[in-house]
Amino acid sequence: MGSMFRSEEVCLVQLFLQSGAAYSCVNELGELGIVEFRDLNPNVNAFQRKFVNEVRRCEELEKTFGFLEQEITRSLSPSLRSQMQDALLSPPAPQPRELLTIEEESERLAQELREVSRNRDSIQAQLTQLCQYRGVLTQMHFLTSSQTAPPPSFDPVGSAENRQDVRLSFVAGVVHPWKVPAFERLLWRACRGYIIVDFREMDEKLEHPDSGEMVQWTIFLISYWGDQIGQKVKKICDCFHTQIFPYSESQAEREQVLSELKTRIEDIRKVTVETEQYLQQLLLRAVAVLPKWRVQVHKCKAIQMVLNLCSPSVTEKCLIAEAWCPVSQLPALQSALREGGRKSGSSVDSFYNRLPASTAPPTLFPTNAFTAGFQNIVDAYGVASYREVNPALYTIITFPFLFAVMFGDVGHGLLMTLAALWMVLEEKDPKMKNNTNEIWRMMFGGRYLILLMGLFSIYTGAIYNECFSRGLAVYPSSWHIRPHASHYNWTDEIFRTNPYLSLDPNVTGVFTGPYPFGIDPIWGMANNHLTFLNSYKMKMSVIIGIVHMTFGVCLSLFNYIHFGEISSVFLVLIPELCFMLCLFGYLIFMVIFKWVVYGPMHSDKAPSILIHFIDMFLFTENKDNQELYSGQMTVQKVLVVLAVCSVPVLLLGKPIHEYITFRKKKRQAALRVCV
Structure with missing residues (x-):
């Protein structure tokens, strides 16, 4: 410990x-x-x-x-x-x-993996090309059976004998689908319409040789007449990185090539399976x-x-x-x-x-699976100096509790608790410990923190009486409408015509006492539900926050005593506490004093704490705002003066003391040299 x-x-x-x-x-x-x-x-x-x-x-x-x-x-x-x-x-x-x-x-x-992977990739690329070639021959051979002569408009000046000497040629291949519009547009403009282009999608998806993604390639068949047009077509195909395959003009030759392709594809697939197994x-x-x-x-x-x-x-x-x-x-x-x-x-x-160490040793805080998450939170804001008090010990309670104060809900807290409990029970599972996902490692490292956050959230959610943002009615309400209706003779007509009615807690039987635990669920039906709940949460947050800060300041007392810095106790710690307690500590006192003194009988006469706190700094007195107690103005003036006086002590006390100490050591060193 x-x-x-x-x-x-x-x-x-x-x-x-x-x-x-x-x-x-x-x-x-x-x-x-x-x-x-x-x-x-x-x-x-x-x-x-x-x-x-x-x-x-x-x-x-x-x-x-x-x-x-x-x-x-x-x-x-x-x-x-x-x-x-x-x-x-x-x-x-x-x-x-x-x-x-x-x-x-x-x-x-x-080295073996490189060779096998290289062979596998080479075989796969070859298989892809063969499948593309097969798709070209399968889907395009029926288009060329009737294309034997050029169109009449190809050579409007030449004779019929010259037109019969021009042969119909083909360029077939595959192109990536997203290149098709630009490819077709450039072909049409460059060749001025002296071509016939047909595009068809392949029936199957094949792997892209560069990216490895599965692509449904587009097959194209370009019919043209003349060598000049053919050269333009081939250059355009090269620019778009298309895969061009030989396309015979004879249907019999195409069928023979298709038969050979099927045999080669089957053989390569067998080789691919064996390579993949190895x-x-x-x-x-x-x-x-x-x-x-x-x-x-x-x-x-x-x-x-x-x-x-x-x-x-x-x-x-x-x-x-x-x-x-x-x-x-x-x-x-x-x-x-x-x-x-x-x-x-x-x-x-x-x-x-x-x-002997000439520099300050490093700070070492032993941690375990439970405390490591809390220590990391503290270290994220700053690492304590050597032999200083470790605030992570208190963060084990304060951090989950302050989280629950902000996000208190029974349902949400229960989900967090169950998730964290599952991680805690399965913490020795290698799959969970060795997971490389960054978000998962962060959550798994803070599993105990999440567990305490969930438990505290259930507790504060029960106080707020909220479960998935809905009120709970575990116990009967302490507010009763019948005594109030009997006291003021409310009739059915009053209930029908008034959507909101106020209950007076001073009437006997209307309010029978505090709710057994948490906030009475009847507040969820009240028109001033948010006003009441926000005021309650704000005051509670102020009290908890000031107590938390005061506790943190008091921890420095252990450091000053351990290091023998008694001057810091009087020049730093006491002025800090004086400033904080004279202002914010007094604010807590007023909140609790008002809760205790002004009950339902005097709620209409209760003064405003906010106005009192503002008047405290202005040194003014508001006649419309009743004093909490006699002599309040005198006490507040004294507290403000003490708080103001502690400011110059905080700003100048420690530097002046350090300067005086330095001059004293310097004079002593000079005297030793003279002696």
Whole structure:
């Protein structure tokens, strides 16, 4: 509890690591996670450090793993890909020989995957072209059976004999559907109408060779006369990156080619199936070993980067490192060094020495699965200084409660609680822990926070008497209309003609006492429901907020006492409390005083707190607004004067004290030099 209340005591240690055992020692320390290394080579470039080659090897391996993972994501089904996340792997860091084995096996596997993927893509592209060619021959052959002569308008000047020498030619192929309008328009304008173009959609969707998306290609057949027109047509087809196929003028030849295409397509599909099966086998091998390899290489890279922070000794026989370590973990530090030396087979043990720290140690707050989410919220606003009080301990209660004050609802809180409870109960599931979705990881990391937010929301929602923004009637209402109707002799005519009627709580039997828990549900039917509820929530929020801020200011008292800053207690803490309590604390007092003193019998005479608070700063007295108590004006003037007087103390007190202390130390240093 002490370490949770205040950051742990941390010391600076100097590690002497034997060269042969340095890798194993750092590995053991990394598994424990009890030290933070300092850089002893700040002026050395990252590319000039001793272990930079090992770091580069690990980075190259990470690139290889990235390629393997990309291929797995691309070609493996999600059910098989999830096997990478099923097992919780924490293998030890590999030794140099093991790293060499990982490097060779991963490179061999990546090379095989590259070759198989390249062959698969080549075969798939070839299959796509053959299917496109088959579609061209299937859908366009019947269009050319009657086209044997050019149109009469092709050569209006020439003779009939010249027209008979011109042969009808064809250009057939496929084009992307969104290119069809521009393609057709350019053909018509460039060839001046001396062509016949026909477009048909393919019956099946085929894969695009570049993007991999499934596209329903458009087949085109262009009939033209003359070589010049043919050259224009082919150039336009090249500009639009269309796929052109040979199109014979003979129907018999087209049927023969179509028959051969069907046979080739069947053969290629068989090869594709076999290639895909082999590719799946390679990917399954990668899935089985990739998670373990990734963790091992990541640890190895981290160790090598830590070793780059060390400086070699004069004799080059050991590495010297400096690190921050919790004082309570020093025995574990020595055990880790001893274990690392044993695993490496070193004859000389590594050891450490404590050093005096010239800078402030880092702040360390031990966390667990429950407190980590709250600590992250506090750290997002700022990390406490070394050995200061940890506000995350109190945030465990204050943050969910303040959330519930703003969003209190039984129904919504119940949904949040059930969702968070499911995450808490399934927190050991590898699929949930290893999910890479950023939003999911954020929600899963804050599962305990969401659980408390839901529970507090149920509580405050019950106080507000709201469930999915609808009122609840758990207990009978404390307000009764019959005694009021009998007292004022209300008739049925009054009920019919008046949509809203006021109930007087001073009439006996109308109001029988406070509702057992929360707000009476009858307020949901009242015309002044929002006025009452907003006033209630506003006053409650003001009270809770001021109490919360005052508590936060009071926490600094523990820091001042711990660090021996007694002057800050009188120059910072007390003026802050004086300013806050004289103004906002007095506001809380007026709210509670009005609730207690002015009941239903005197509600019509209750003064306005807002007007009193404004008059307090203006030093004026409003005759129309009755005083809460006798001598109120005098008390308010004294409080305002105290609050105003605390402002210059806050602004100037601490700087003046620091300046006087600095001058005093300077004079003492000068006297010591003279002596």
